[in-house]
Amino acid sequence: MTRLSLAGLVTVLLAGAASADPVLDLQNQGRPQIDAAIAKSSKCTKEKLQAYIAAMLCIMSKPSKLDQTQFPGAKSRYDDFVVVHMNQTMTIHGTGNFLSWHRYYTWAFERALQTECGYNGTQPYWDWSRWYQDPESSPIFDGSDTSLSGNGEYVQHTTTGGIPVGNGGGCVKTGPFKDMVIRLGPMAPVINPAPPRNPRPDGYGDNPRCLRRDMSNKLSSTSLRPQDVASLITGTNSIGAFQDTMQAVGGFSWGGAPSTMGVHGAGHFTISGDPGGDFYTSPNDPAFYVHHAMIDRVWYIWQSLNFESRQQVIAGGTSMMGFGSPLATLNDDVHLGPKGLMADEVYKIRDLVSTVDGPFCYVYE
Numbered sequence: 001m002t003r004l005s006l007a008g009l010v011t012v013l014l015a016g017a018a019s020a021d022p023v024l025d026l027q028n029q030g031r032p033q034i035d036a037a038i039a040k041s042s043k044c045t046k047e048k049l050q051a052y053i054a055a056m057l058c059i060m061s062k063p064s065k066l067d068q069t070q071f072p073g074a075k076s077r078y079d080d081f082v083v084v085h086m087n088q089t090m091t092i093h094g095t096g097n098f099l100s101w102h103r104y105y106t107w108a109f110e111r112a113l114q115t116e117c118g119y120n121g122t123q124p125y126w127d128w129s130r131w132y133q134d135p136e137s138s139p140i141f142d143g144s145d146t147s148l149s150g151n152g153e154y155v156q157h158t159t160t161g162g163i164p165v166g167n168g169g170g171c172v173k174t175g176p177f178k179d180m181v182i183r184l185g186p187m188a189p190v191i192n193p194a195p196p197r198n199p200r201p202d203g204y205g206d207n208p209r210c211l212r213r214d215m216s217n218k219l220s221s222t223s224l225r226p227q228d229v230a231s232l233i234t235g236t237n238s239i240g241a242f243q244d245t246m247q248a249v250g251g252f253s254w255g256g257a258p259s260t261m262g263v264h265g266a267g268h269f270t271i272s273g274d275p276g277g278d279f280y281t282s283p284n285d286p287a288f289y290v291h292h293a294m295i296d297r298v299w300y301i302w303q304s305l306n307f308e309s310r311q312q313v314i315a316g317g318t319s320m321m322g323f324g325s326p327l328a329t330l331n332d333d334v335h336l337g338p339k340g341l342m343a344d345e346v347y348k349i350r351d352l353v354s355t356v357d358g359p360f361c362y363v364y365e
């Protein structure tokens with residue numbers, strides 16, 4: 001299985017690999033012409049995104065499998081995933097399992113689209129650097145029916161924590177997710193006027209409101225340029241340096257220079273708003289999964305450049321930012337909530353570090 005670029009590229013396994021296969025060589029030889037034709041037409045991109053969007057809307061229409069007394073704000077299967085992320089927020093960010101947990105989670109979501117909604121495609125990724133100058137005009141966020149909806153309406157607003165003030169701040173009124181109802185959280189909102197408080201302190205109460213975004217190029221133009229992504233991949237040699245640079249662990253400062261935020265935060269806060277800017281509930285914005293697929297792709301590329309030594313390696317702690325927490329190990333369990341909810345097993349981190357081993361079998365194109 002391959003994962004799709006949002007340029008809508010066709011499937012070519014291991015294109016460009018040195019091979020003793022003359023047919024594959026010929027296929028690769030013709031590939032640039034195919035790519036050029038795709039670049040001129042949005043047909044492939046639109047068709048593939050349409051199927052993905054339909055599957056997202058489908059999973060948002062399926063009833064939750066969670067206990068409604070404990071999680072009354074979880075009304076749909078889509079919400080179930082948000083709950084799983086909220087529940088583990090403090091132990092999956094800035095930690096040794098950050099990359100593997102989010103790989104497993106994004107994969108489980110892709111599987112749910114396939115098994116519960118008949119989706120035949122794969123999880124697309126948002127190639128940040130392709131539209132770093134103006135993400136709002138990218139085909140993914142331009143507000144058309146074949147996008148993941150656009151920016152929120154402009155309303156006068158402020159932000160907290162030094163997150164840049166973007167061009168929106170209000171409800172999203174365009175594209176497929178304009179009528180989406182957000183119910184869980186907020187837990188850590190970054191926008192004022194703030195979303196209404198959740199009726200429960202754990203954020204699992206039902207708190208219906210619109211999807212708000214506050215997009216701009218303020219972070220993407222300084223932190224998601226091609227050279228930023230490339231230097232993350234080529235400039236870090238250990239898994240610790242790679243994951244910390246990506247998340248700006250240690251260097252992260254709320255209110256610090258945008259360039260110190262790392263690609264993970266820069267992608268999230270390029271969307272921002274509510275729930276996109278709330279790091280407990282961010283999966284409630286449909287942009288979450290294309291962002292995290294790109295995070296996963298960057299890790300995959302980094303791993304593939306030194307395949308043997310970059311698979312079974314780990315660094316970091318077991319609790320948020322790692323301060324004083326026990327170190328993570330490859331034998332640590334990784335789970336996605338109660339057994340059966342996501343039809344999942346409990347894996348060890350060591351089972352989840354390769355995209356072509358353990359439960360996974362996918363490559364990026």
Ligand SMILES: *[C@@H]1O[C@H](CO)[C@@H](O)[C@H](O)[C@H]1NC(C)=O
Nearest residue numbers: 070086087088089202337338
């Ligand atoms: C996570 O969910 C479990 C039930 O599955 C619950 O007991 C626990 O309190 C939740 N923790 C948080 C931080 O939400």
Ligand SMILES: *[C@@H]1O[C@H](CO)[C@@H](O)[C@H](O)[C@H]1NC(C)=O
Nearest residue numbers: 051054055117118119120121
């Ligand atoms: C998936 O593919 C099958 C067989 O080609 C087709 O019948 C079905 O409609 C497709 N499902 C979706 C959601 O596109």
Ligand SMILES: [Cu+2]
Nearest residue numbers: 085092093102
């Ligand atoms: Cu996360």
